[in-house]
Amino acid sequence: MAARSSLLALTLLLGLAACQDSPDPVAVTPASLCVASSCGSKTRLVTIPDAENLLFTPAGRLFVSGGTNVFEIGKNGSGYTATPLLDGSCNFTGLALRGEVLYANCFDGQLYAARLTATPRLEAIHALDLAAPNGLATGPDGALYVVNGPLASTALPSPKIVRLRFDAADPFKVIEQADWLMLDRLLSQPNGLQIKGRTLYFSESSAPTLGRIRTVAIQPDGSPGSPQTVASFNNLPDDFSLLGDGLLVAYYSGGQIALFDANGALVSTTDPMSFESPSQVRLGQPPLFAATDILVTEKGVLGENDSTNGNVLSVFRPN
Numbered sequence: 001m002a003a004r005s006s007l008l009a010l011t012l013l014l015g016l017a018a019c020q021d022s023p024d025p026v027a028v029t030p031a032s033l034c035v036a037s038s039c040g041s042k043t044r045l046v047t048i049p050d051a052e053n054l055l056f057t058p059a060g061r062l063f064v065s066g067g068t069n070v071f072e073i074g075k076n077g078s079g080y081t082a083t084p085l086l087d088g089s090c091n092f093t094g095l096a097l098r099g100e101v102l103y104a105n106c107f108d109g110q111l112y113a114a115r116l117t118a119t120p121r122l123e124a125i126h127a128l129d130l131a132a133p134n135g136l137a138t139g140p141d142g143a144l145y146v147v148n149g150p151l152a153s154t155a156l157p158s159p160k161i162v163r164l165r166f167d168a169a170d171p172f173k174v175i176e177q178a179d180w181l182m183l184d185r186l187l188s189q190p191n192g193l194q195i196k197g198r199t200l201y202f203s204e205s206s207a208p209t210l211g212r213i214r215t216v217a218i219q220p221d222g223s224p225g226s227p228q229t230v231a232s233f234n235n236l237p238d239d240f241s242l243l244g245d246g247l248l249v250a251y252y253s254g255g256q257i258a259l260f261d262a263n264g265a266l267v268s269t270t271d272p273m274s275f276e277s278p279s280q281v282r283l284g285q286p287p288l289f290a291a292t293d294i295l296v297t298e299k300g301v302l303g304e305n306d307s308t309n310g311n312v313l314s315v316f317r318p319n
Contacts, residue, residue, distance in 0.1 A: 030246035030267050034318040035259040035294065037271040041319055042296070044312045046073065046080040049305035051297035051313055053239055055095040055102070056285045057116065063102060064297060064313055065092035067305050070104050070112075070122060073313065075288055082313075085114055086122040094136025094193065094239075096144055101171045103144060105133035111144075111164070113172055126174040130162065131155035135193030135202060135239060139218055142166065145180065147202060150189035159183035159190050161202065161216075161224075181216060181224045192239030192250075192280070201230075203237040203249070211237040213247055213264075231264035238299075239280040248294070250278040257281045257296060257316065276300045276310035284315065293317055 034040040050067025057063075062073040064082070068089045071082035086092075091107040102120060104112045109128050114120035131152030137145050144164040151157065163180040167173040183190055184206065192203040198218045205211055212232040217225030236253035245262030255273035260266055277299040284293030293315050300310015 030243055030259050030261045033243075033259060033292070033294075035248070035257060035270065035316075036268045037274050039318055040270075040294075040316050042274065042314050042316050044314050046082045046313050047311055048082060048297065048313050049311050050091070050299055050303065051279060051311060052093050052299060053095050053280045054282055054295055054297055054313070055097060056282070057097060057102075060285045060287050061116070062285075062288055062295075063095055065095050065104055066297075066311075067091045067303065070095070070102075072120070073288065080288075080313075085120055086112070093134045094146065096136040096138045098138050098142060098144070098166070098171055103136060105136050105146060107133065109133065111146075111174070123172075125172045126164070126177075128162070128177070131158065134191055137193045137195040137200070139163070139195055139200070140198050141218075141222065143222075145193060145195065145200060147190045147193045149183075150191050150205065157185055157189075159185060159188040161190070161193070161200070163222075181227070191237060194240065194242050196242050200224075201240070201242065201247075203240055205236055210253075211235045211249075211251070213237070213240060213249065213260075229264075231260045231266075233258065233266065238278065241280070241282040243283065248281045248283070250275075250281045250296070252277055252279060252299075257294065270316070275314070276312075277302070289315065290317075 048066040053065045055063050064071050069084040069086050070092050074081040092104050094105040096103045100116045102114050110124040111126040112122040113125045114122045130148045135147035146162045149159045161181040164174050165176040187206045189205040194201045200216045214227045216227050235251035238250040238252040240249040247260040249258045255275050256269045258269040279299045280297045296314045298310040298312050
């Protein structure tokens, strides 16, 4: 078992490649991971109020968004720390990386950004005019793609994916915002967003399907192709991550994390309610974590920031 674990960790490390957001390993096969309560267990690491999303930089720095701030995760002996990036408070959702700049959506309707210095500080840089800016990812052309959804408390549903273009000389200056993909106003509830190459992935609930992951090609002229469903499941999804051609998915309503193979077939899940409203799931990265660790943000009760029901960054490890 020890030899197999070491080989898997080495394979994962060799598979790490720079990508638009978190550098997910691409050499690991989904079937080789432990994503089941029978083989692994969860450990709570550090408090993150209304924990929502997480992103690794290529250098292994970890940032986590939540209902009050975006935090950088650090190590303190055997424990972990969470340092806020905003002087103030905001309900942050999606995270993305362009070069040495971190971007974050917030439910105040603005896009925030921070240079990845030793002590990054977030500042609002663009009014999105969206009621529910959520999933966020960087495309192959350097544009940011933003999900508006699933629901907003201050406006009627307007499910769509928006594209932001930047000044080539100024990563803090948005020069164009455009509706890139319009979704069914009555049926679609999009949420998470990831991009690999010229393929955009998003999670969605759309009656009668409770949960699914869909793909859209970013065509050579920048326009969207026709959405295709790659995985469906009977759970409300939140965000997810790409694992080679497979998927790690947070089942928000079922309290589980799930693993899918390249064909969209379910490989394994943890037990129901083994997590408290998980919102994102991603493989770990050195130096903070082993490459076989699975990091999970647990939101708990939406809008409740103070209890031990969720409000945490956790790690799931093989026993």
